[in-house]
Amino acid sequence: MPIFFTRRLLLAFLLLAGAAGSHAQPVFRITAIPDESPTELARKTAPLASYLAARLGVPVEFTPVTDYAAAVEALANKQVDLAWLGGFTFVQANQRSGGKVVPLVQRAEDERFRSVFVTTNPAIRSLADLKGRTLSFGSQSSTSGHLMPRSFLMGAGIDPDRDLKRVAYSGAHDATVAAVASGKVDAGALNISVWEKLLADRKVDPAKVRVFHTTPTYYDYNWSVHADMPAARREQLVRAFTELSPATAEGREILGLQRATRFIPTRAEHYRGIEAAARGAGLLK
Structure with missing residues (x-):
């Protein structure tokens, strides 16, 4: 061959x-x-x-x-x-x-998951204090960064689209914290797990950015x-x-x-x- x-x-x-x-x-x-x-x-x-x-x-x-x-x-x-x-x-x-x-x-x-609302503004102590202010959620499709925080806001008698000055969407939990820390928004809502990780990794200053409301639990x-x-x-x-x-x-x-x-x-x-x-x-x- x-x-x-x-x-x-x-x-x-x-x-x-x-x-x-x-x-x-x-x-x-x-x-x-x-x-x-x-x-x-x-x-x-x-x-x-x-x-x-x-x-x-x-x-x-x-x-x-x-x-x-x-x-x-x-x-x-x-x-x-x-x-x-x-x-x-x-x-x-x-x-x-x-x-x-x-x-x-x-x-x-x-x-038993939860979301947190964070701010740098000392005048914001409760959800009611968000009226007339700016707030950032994460992605529009986020459970812990949008849906459930929005649901709990509405349950507290606050319609984000009607009662807030402006609603923004950062796209991600860490981006929400960055927006709050930089003063782009008055407050933000995010997943508690990411918040705790940012604190543990020292990527956020708790003396500057603080939690003012933690939601009830959900799946x-x-x-x-x-x-x-x-x-x-x-x-x-x-x-x-x-x-x-x-x-x-x-x-x-x-x-x-x-x-x-x-x-x-x-x-x-x-x-x-x-x-x-x-x-x-x-x-x-």
Whole structure:
């Protein structure tokens, strides 16, 4: 057999083997609502992606998105396999997909989540003091940075669009704090977990920016998948998350970055209160 023909056969075999190998190892894609800076999200997700790759036996990649709506669309259209969603974005994704988005796990902290209102203005001591002032929410699709703070404001008899001088949307929790600290707005509403992390990392001066109101508790974040994902794969994911333990170095790192003591199974019924709040605030049709 001619040498050049043998080489062609070898090259063809290698190409076929490579194609078969890539087909046998599909990439498992995860994403997250961009409620913090892109660098912080990437830092938080990298160890989790490595852990899931080992547990699932496939490559895992983090796919960043530009905004909350893009995270909803990515999961609803099965462009990603797993998404970190807020309570409201879960409700939106479930509606967008015709009821085909399934929440798998949440942090134990997400059973009793809260938002905080912050300010630098000494005259602002309560929600009532916000009347006639400027306020920043986070993303319009944020549960803890918009929907629930808005809902609690309305419950206190304050219509943000009518009673405040101006309402702004920063796009992310850390950006809300920055807007308050710089004096762009009189006050801001954000997720309590991010606030506590900013304090712990000394990225905010508590002598300057302070909490003047903390909301009642509600269900919030979860990791969700599309209902078309095989049950066996869903069970793998639930086990992987719920078996994370602070007793191991890997578990301690991942849980710390995710700001979780542990992960627990969750279900769609937990987010009916979020859906009701969204409809009541006119944010969901």
